[in-house]
Amino acid sequence: MKRFLLLLIAIAGLAACKKGNPLTPYLFGKWEVTRVYGGNIYPPDSVYKPGNGNILQLNADSTFARYYNSVLAAQGTFHTRRNGFSNGQTSYDEIWFDADTSFKSIILLNGSTLSIKPLMPDISTTDYNKIGE
Secondary structure (H helix, E strand, O other): OHHHHHHHHHHHHHHHOOOOOOOOHHHOEEEEEEEEEOOOOOOOOEEOOOOOOOEEEEOOOOEEEEEEOOEEEEEEEEEEEEEEEEEOOEEEEEEEEOOOHHHOEEEEEEOOEEEEEEOOOOOOEEEEEEEEO
């Protein structure tokens, strides 16, 4: 009986483990830049028109592609951490690209808008609008 209970607990524990990206699948898809603001480093505050070709593609396999003016400018892997950054009582999800953890950013999802706000205050926040899967 003890073996059966131990086996049952082990199976339940394994079934409870979740693999894959801990963030909502809504994060995955094509996002087009709509606004860049704040920070002290180039680019200056800007608002972008729809169809500008500045796209961030986030895939479910944790790969990304970044396009500037519809031309592939960067690709690699991205990483996320649920509740990775806390400010007082509020926790935020984090994202960083490739293996460079020194440039982590906060992820803010609000409807069809994704904001990526770097933890380094000198770097601008970028707002995206979801344009596809």
